[in-house]
Amino acid sequence: MDTLANLLSGVQARGAVFTRTVMSPQWSLRFASGAQLTLVTMLNGSVWITPANGEPTAVGPGDIAVLRGPAPYTVGDDPASPPQQVVTSADYCARTARAVTDGELTLGVRTCGVAEAGSALLVSGAYAGPTEISDRLLDALPDVLIVPDGECDRALLTLVAKEVQRDENGQQAVLDRLLDLLLVATLRVWLDRPQSPAPAWHRPADSVVVSAIRLMHDRPAHPWTVATLAAKVGSSRSGLARRFTQHVGEPPMTYLAARRVGLAAELLHETDATVGSVARKVGYSNAFALSVAFKRYHGITPTEHRAAALRTRGASS
Known part of the structure; x- marks a missing residue:
């Protein structure tokens, strides 16, 4: 992967x-x-x-x-x-x-x-x-x-x-x-490089963890829980949570939230879709839920992020 x-x-x-x-x-x-x-x-x-x-x-x-x-x-x-x-x-x-x-x-x-x-x-x-x-x-x-x-x-x-x-x-x-x-x-x-302090997510050594990451990347909008992920990859809920945190450095749902917010940032930058539409595409029920998560990761709202992107695009055109 x-x-x-x-x-x-x-x-x-x-x-x-x-x-x-x-x-x-x-x-x-x-x-x-x-x-x-x-x-x-x-x-x-x-x-x-x-x-x-x-x-x-x-x-x-x-x-x-x-x-x-x-x-x-x-x-x-x-x-x-x-x-x-x-x-x-x-x-x-x-x-x-x-x-x-x-x-x-x-x-x-x-x-x-x-x-x-x-x-x-x-x-x-x-x-x-x-x-x-x-x-x-x-x-x-x-x-x-x-x-x-x-x-x-x-x-x-x-x-x-x-x-x-x-x-x-x-x-x-x-x-x-x-x-x-x-x-x-x-x-x-x-x-x-062998001597590089590469982060754990770059080369997870656990095949179960790799499978879970692949599922979250392929279907980020799916209503995943640790239990549903564990069932898909053939692990217990507690086993997946422990192995994922050990190899990636954070729990599965934290990883998924970051993935969703990152995709939302890209869609806000590249498309004219409404914040509500973007929220649903990446797995949030509505614009408010996305805004809460987005501000937690980026310190600004999705609307503020889009405005900043438009200013940058205008300045470089």
Whole structure:
């Protein structure tokens, strides 16, 4: 069962922001865009990434780092270097010193820097708006995860580096899809590494648990209970509850609720169906029941989520 594909099925960048940043020695940038996920790679040189509440992590040429937001983080040639620029959602580009004093200095499409030339070249891409990334996936990721050079397809990084510098018809759509592809490719490698602290749901070793998960993914709107799931997979109610919690890290009904809310978020983003209609499609009796569950997981109502998605879509069109 491909749990990663299911968890990422609703992820679709819209208006992804990319930048190439040219840097000289004694440089440091503070990223405070509020993005849920950001991917960073060094084309030349090395870098230290320091999350808001974590230890510095080294990133070398060709390594790919996935940074979990929305907390800010610092990227620099030395963890002790104070930030020279703050990158925000309003300006996802660290301007050069001359650009600040003399106006816009053209370094190329999506190319910025704290100096006009430098030995280090960083490429970063961020999900700028609501992405429907599963809370289960976000909770499983560390603040910073690194996939070393050589473990991801170098051809993909070369393509990203090339497309970031282009400005042709449909360019934003190309960049959006490339960010999605880079995220999936990176997470797939990270999750499958033997030394990776992969979450329990990624490779549940229990066939009964796998069967229960498959049923909930195939028929999320069915009125499942632990008892009905147990009967379907040939287990006792208590046995399924114990084994599921042991291998997945949460009870079956908690897992199902998260699955339903995730599907609802995707439908609210992708369709014009009413909240009540979406609620019934994912297994809730009415809009109120969905709203209660949705706010518990996302902190906002389904209507607020849809409004935020529409604003993001409008801003990127």
